[in-house]
Amino acid sequence: MKKNNTEEKLKIHFTKDLTDKERATFETGIKLGALYHILCGIPINTNENVIRSIENGIEQAISCQPYVKSVKINLRRENLKGIKENEFDYDEISGKTIEADLVVQFRKVEVKAKIEWIKELKYPLMYISELKVLEK
Amino acid sequence: MKKNNTEEKLKIHFTKDLTDKERATFETGIKLGALYHILCGIPINTNENVIRSIENGIEQAISCQPYVKSVKINLRRENLKGIKENEFDYDEISGKTIEADLVVQFRKVEVKAKIEWIKELKYPLMYISELKVLEK
Amino acid sequence: MKKNNTEEKLKIHFTKDLTDKERATFETGIKLGALYHILCGIPINTNENVIRSIENGIEQAISCQPYVKSVKINLRRENLKGIKENEFDYDEISGKTIEADLVVQFRKVEVKAKIEWIKELKYPLMYISELKVLEK
Amino acid sequence: MKKNNTEEKLKIHFTKDLTDKERATFETGIKLGALYHILCGIPINTNENVIRSIENGIEQAISCQPYVKSVKINLRRENLKGIKENEFDYDEISGKTIEADLVVQFRKVEVKAKIEWIKELKYPLMYISELKVLEK
Numbered sequence: 398m399k400k401n402n403t404e405e406k407l408k409i410h411f412t413k414d415l416t417d418k419e420r421a422t423f424e425t426g427i428k429l430g431a432l433y434h435i436l437c438g439i440p441i442n443t444n445e446n447v448i449r450s451i452e453n454g455i456e457q458a459i460s461c462q463p464y465v466k467s468v469k470i471n472l473r474r475e476n477l478k479g480i481k482e483n484e485f486d487y488d489e490i491s492g493k494t495i496e497a498d499l500v501v502q503f504r505k506v507e508v509k510a511k512i513e514w515i516k517e518l519k520y521p522l523m524y525i526s527e528l529k530v531l532e533k
Numbered sequence: 534m535k536k537n538n539t540e541e542k543l544k545i546h547f548t549k550d551l552t553d554k555e556r557a558t559f560e561t562g563i564k565l566g567a568l569y570h571i572l573c574g575i576p577i578n579t580n581e582n583v584i585r586s587i588e589n590g591i592e593q594a595i596s597c598q599p600y601v602k603s604v605k606i607n608l609r610r611e612n613l614k615g616i617k618e619n620e621f622d623y624d625e626i627s628g629k630t631i632e633a634d635l636v637v638q639f640r641k642v643e644v645k646a647k648i649e650w651i652k653e654l655k656y657p658l659m660y661i662s663e664l665k666v667l668e669k
Numbered sequence: 670m671k672k673n674n675t676e677e678k679l680k681i682h683f684t685k686d687l688t689d690k691e692r693a694t695f696e697t698g699i700k701l702g703a704l705y706h707i708l709c710g711i712p713i714n715t716n717e718n719v720i721r722s723i724e725n726g727i728e729q730a731i732s733c734q735p736y737v738k739s740v741k742i743n744l745r746r747e748n749l750k751g752i753k754e755n756e757f758d759y760d761e762i763s764g765k766t767i768e769a770d771l772v773v774q775f776r777k778v779e780v781k782a783k784i785e786w787i788k789e790l791k792y793p794l795m796y797i798s799e800l801k802v803l804e805k
Numbered sequence: 806m807k808k809n810n811t812e813e814k815l816k817i818h819f820t821k822d823l824t825d826k827e828r829a830t831f832e833t834g835i836k837l838g839a840l841y842h843i844l845c846g847i848p849i850n851t852n853e854n855v856i857r858s859i860e861n862g863i864e865q866a867i868s869c870q871p872y873v874k875s876v877k878i879n880l881r882r883e884n885l886k887g888i889k890e891n892e893f894d895y896d897e898i899s900g901k902t903i904e905a906d907l908v909v910q911f912r913k914v915e916v917k918a919k920i921e922w923i924k925e926l927k928y929p930l931m932y933i934s935e936l937k938v939l940e941k
Contacts, residue, residue, distance in 0.1 A: 403654060403893050410649075410660040419558045419664065422551075423646075426562020427659055431848070434570035437710030437761070439843055440869040447865045454862020457855045461848040461887065461895040479869065485792050485811050487869040489709070491763055510559075513546075518539060520757055523563055524546040528555065539757050571711055573846030573897070576703070576733040583729045590726020593719045597712040597751065597759040615733065621675050621928050623733040625845070627899055656893050675926060682921075682932040687830075691936065694827045695918075698834020699931055706842035782831075785818075790811060795835055796818040800827065 421503035422525060424464045425510045428499055429523045432459050432468070433512060436495055441472070442479030442487040448472055451490075459499075466500040466507070473514070492521035505531045557639035558661060560600045561646045564635055565659045568595050568604070569648060572631055577608070578615030578623040584608055587626075595635075602636040602643070609650070628657035641667045693775035694797060696736045697782045700771055701795045704731050704740070705784060708767055713744070714751030714759040720744055723762075731771075738772040738779070745786070764793035777803045829911035830933060832872045833918045836907055837931045840867050840876070841920060844903055849880070850887030850895040856880055859898075867907075874908040874915070881922070900929035913939045 411420070436455060441447060452470040459468045476494050479487035488494075497512045509527035514520070547556070572591060577583060588606040595604045612630050615623035624630075633648045645663035650656075683692070708727060713719060724742040731740045748766050751759035760766075769784045781799035786792075819828070844863060849855060860878040867876045884902050887895035896902075905920045917935035922928075 406654060407651070407656075407658055407660070407893070410647075410651075410658060410662070412661055412663050415558075415661055415664060416554075418552075419555050419661075422555045422559035423562040423659075423661060426559040426564075427566040428562075430563040430566025430568075431570050432566075434567050434710050435847055438706050438763075439863075440839070440866045442869045444869075447869060450858075450865040451862045454859045455847075457858040458848045461850045461852075461855060463893055463895075485790065485815070485871055487871075489764060491710075492761060511546075515543070515546075518542060518757065520543075522543055522546060523559075524543070525548055525551055525555075525559060526546070527548050528551060543757070567712070570846050574842050574899075575707055575727075576730045578733045580733075583733060586722075586729040587726045590723045591711075593722035594712045597714045597716075597719060599757055599759075621679070621735055621926065623735075625900060627846075628897060654893060678926060679923070679928075679930055679932070682919075682923075682930060682934070684933055684935050687933055687936060688826075690824075691827050691830045691933075694823075694831035695834040695931075695933060698831040698836075699838040700834075702835040702838025702840075703842050704838075706839050783818075787815070787818075790814060792815075794815055794818060795831075796815070797820055797823055797827075797831060798818070799820050800823060 417504045417506045418528060421501060421506040421508045422528065424503055425499065425501040425508045425525065426523070428459060428462055428465060428501060429497075429510060429512055431462070432470075432497055432499070433495060433521070433523070436490045439490045440487055441477060441490055443474065443477050448474065448477070464501045464503050466502045468500070469498045471496045471498070495521060502531070505533075507531050553640050553642045554664060557637060557642040557644050558664065560639055561635065561637040561644045561661065562659070564595060564598055564601060564637060565633075565646060565648055567598070568606075568633055568635070569631060569657065569659070572626045575626045576623055577613060577626055579610065579613050584610065584613070600637045600639050602638045604636070605634045607632045607634070631657060638667070643667050689776050689778045690800060693773060693778040693780045694800065696775055697771065697773040697780045697797065698795070700731060700734055700737060700773060701769075701782060701784055703734070704742075704769055704771070705767060705793065705795070708762045711762045712759055713749060713762055715746065715749050720746065720749070736773045736775050738774045740772070741770045743768045743770070767793060774803070777805070779803050825912050825914045826936060829909060829914040829916050830936065832911055833907065833909040833916045833933065834931070836867060836870055836873060836909060837905075837918060837920055839870070840878075840905055840907070841903060841929065841931070844898045847898045848895055849885060849898055851882065851885050856882065856885070872909045872911050874910045876908070877906045879904045879906070903929060910939070915939050
């Protein structure tokens with residue numbers, strides 16, 4: 398099935414008065430919510446090869462989803478523990494560790510968004526840093 | 534910390550030109566993405582008590598998140614198998630089973646959204662069915 | 670398909686020299702690993718109704734799996750924060766919060782097992798507290 | 806903390822009459838249960854680079870856990886769909902797709918285990934294919 402056909406078939410489910418920008422921020426939220434909950438609880442340690450493999454694996458997975466233009470996960474090394482000298486010395490990915498940059502495009506609208514741990518509030522904030530209409 | 538203080542502190546991270554509607558649809562997407570990935574893979578069978586307990590548990594969990602006004606999960610019984618006569622006769626929650634209704638409110642904007650399995654496209658669509666500014 | 674038929678069909682995959690006790694502890698491990706990773710990342714706050722609904726939902730889910738005789742989840746209230754006065758004041762389930770008791774029966778072997786946060790080691794230990802052959 | 810110290814501190818929680826083999830199969834079960842539930846729901850398509858990145862990322866993650874000697878994930882390509890020509894044409898990892906080989910060592914006991922989709926029973930079986938005491 399062609400992409401445009403599918404989009405038309407899905408569009409009928411959405412309320413008519415939704416702008417492309419509102420739709421684009423909605424799609425962005427979906428991807429951030431998914432990315433966060435896929436990462437939560439995954440075992441990890443401070444080995445750079447381990448960290449990069451996990452980042453890369455989940456980046457590739459999120460890239461499969463509709464409207465994702467790019468995604469970059471940057472797990473915060475300084476919040477991880479574990480050196481695998483001790484069998485039990487490993488960690489699990491949680492909000493404190495997750496940092497990610499996402500670019501979503503819906504039609505001509507491009508959204509740049511981020512997940513970041515806000516230390517002061519002890520909160521893994523998901524926010525939109527840029528919202529623009531692409532010229533072309 | 535008071536709610537308004539926190540909101541002010543978080544707001545500075547967002548791009549200035551984001552409307553309340555765009556922010557509201559973003560927050561809605563986050564919750565749907567989370568809800569979907571929390572449910573995926575949970576063991577289940579056709580026992581009504583089991584199904585309702587899982588629905589209720591995850592509804593309560595999603596309700597803890599910011600801006601969630603209400604959430605109703607309705608796992609599709611007709612797509613589940615398993616009767617627990619046979620030890621191995623159970624199922625796992627997947628896109629085909631997940632149906633949910635979510636109402637999010639950001640400031641005066643209310644968003645009604647849904648997750649629904651679109652049979653024709655074999656796709657678990659997340660969409661916005663209503664977007665309105667509350668009068669008051 | 671009858672339970673005994675299914676068990677026979679599955680048994681051929683296992684190495685012949687596995688005792689019922691070894692099989693029983695294997696099945697116990699599977700359920701604890703699943704339980705832990707299903708719970709990780711679920712949003713929660715200190716509201717007793719929220720906590721009990723989540724505990725109950727995941728207990729019912731784990732009970733669907735083969736050989737599970739009983740399961741009791743006891744999320745550690747003292748390690749949770751969030752009162753929902755502030756939109757952002759909620760928490761997420763992690764190793765520090767998860768405590769659970771599981772009883773598994775494979776044939777005549779009964780296993781009692783537990784997940785518990787070991788403070789001194791900052792480690793969510795899964796262990797077997799009792800292993801016995803039921804008389805009957 | 807040294808590994809042996811930690812192991813001693815954890816050992817006191819286990820029932821005394823547990824053999825090394827029973828402990829080894831328990832630890833094996835934990836890892837398979839975790840691996841399965843971490844993979845469930847991750848977006849994927851048929852692109853070989855995407856598949857290998859996900860396999861590699863989760864292999865590295867599971868390798869961080871205690872007693873894991875090796876782990877090889879082999880997602881079943883023939884059960885995946887999605888070519889990313891169409892935005893919506895992707896898939897999600899589920900029991901049908903997950904195949905994995907795990908080797909666990911506890912003291913001198915080595916366990917070889919597997920997750921495999923049993924077509925006839927429509928069941929993602931986790932089983933032990935070899936259990937032996939290493940000479941040395």
